[in-house]
Each structure stands twice: as C-alpha cells, then as structure tokens.
Amino acid sequence: MSKNLIDSLGIEVLELKEGYCLVEMPISELALQPFGFIHGGINVVLAETAASIGATYKLADDKIAFGMEVNCNHVAAKRSGKLLAMALRKHKGKTSEVWTIDITDEDDTLIALARMTMAIKEKR
Template identity: 35%
Template sequence: MSIWKHTVSLDEANAMMANTICEILDIKVIDIGADYVAGTMPVDKRTHQPFGILHGGASVVLAESLGSFAANLACESGFVCVGLDINANHIRSVRSGLVTGVAKAVHVGRRTQVWEIRIADGDDNTACVSRLTMAVIEA
C-alpha cells in the first residue's frame, strides 16, 4: 500500500529539480515506489572534495533532496514539509561512478516526519546513511 498523498511521474519529479542545486549536481529521481523514493548523483569533479572522493556535503545534498521530495509527497494537501534537522554518517569513500540514494519513511506524522536515506555506490556498498527530520507546516 502506498504512503503517498500526491503522485507525480518521474518526468514531473525531475522537472521540479530544474534551477536548483539538484540540477547543478545532476541529481535525478529514478524510482518512486510505494514507500520510497530513489535517486542518483554522479561522483565527479562537481561532487569531489580535494582528495578526489565524494564530498560529504554532496552526500547530504542528495539525502536531503530525496528525503524532502518524499516527505512532500507524503504530506496532506494544504501542507508542506521543510527541513528541521539532518545528520549523516559517512561510511565508505567513493571516487567515481554513480551513487544511488533511497529515502524511506521512519515516521510520517501530522507535524513531523523522519526519513532515513541510504546512499550506496555502484556495487551497492553503503557510502552514507542519513536521517532527515522534516517539519510539516501549513502551506
């Protein structure tokens, strides 16, 4: 059973990313399941830190982008979700390729939502685990 209160196509989801940091980092929504949102981000000169590995801040941008998008799909009409808190544990370095993030709800309430976002490399090794808390406010 789907947790979504709103539905959008992948094309519509990716169109929402235009003119945002997601466009700059080439973040793409690739799947919207019944209870998750998945997306990708390239690991290249745009997302590297000085040592040639994926910048932790770029991982956080991917995590917050996917979690925020998912939270807004899961909130009631007349409300929007905005970021309240995010943390990230960087577990494994990634030098190149594509990372994939999957946002899944931990809690979807009337006033707050909590999302866990797992980011993995091309071999499905966990690179980062993030937890995003969203405030649900009137639009």
C-alpha cells in the same frame, strides 16, 4: 545553465511511492573535495533531497515539507561512478516525519547512512 542545486548535481528521481524515494546522482568534479573523493556535504545533499521529495509526495496541497534536522555518517569514500540514495519513511506524524536514507554506489557498497527529520507546515 542549471536552475538549482539538484539540477547542477544531476540528481534524478528513479522511483517514488508513498514512504519511499530513490534518487541517483552521477559523481562529477563538482561533487569532489580537494583530495578527489566525494565531498561529505554531497551525501547530506543527496539524503535531504531524497527525504524531501519523499515527504512531499502526495502531501496535501496546503502543506509543505522542510528539512528540520539531518544526521549523516560517512562510511566509505568514492571517487567516480554514481551514488544512489534510498529514503524510507519511518514515522509519519501530523507535523513531522522521520526518514532513514542509505546512500550506496552502483555496486551496492554502502557509502553513507543518514536520518532526516522533516517538518510538515501549512503553506503561507
């Protein structure tokens, strides 16, 4: 049994470094909308996951990153295969970060473009 949404969808981190995160997700029936295409919400989940993991990487132990705003443009449909989300940090402030996320398929076809604002807070 899966522990959380990331595990349930099979999302895996492929590469992680300062200001960059690449994640991959296989497209399963769980991720499809009623017409058999990837559900738009899956693109948002993938974008927020990549940006959140990237923002948390090397964050001070007394800090935590939360998604504050997400915008996602769905530009292509997909039925099967896999999705990759490449998140790049564009701004790093004391209390927020802005990330852009390109979601592509295994053939490097652009599926969605997203922007994510992360809030950086003190752990309580």
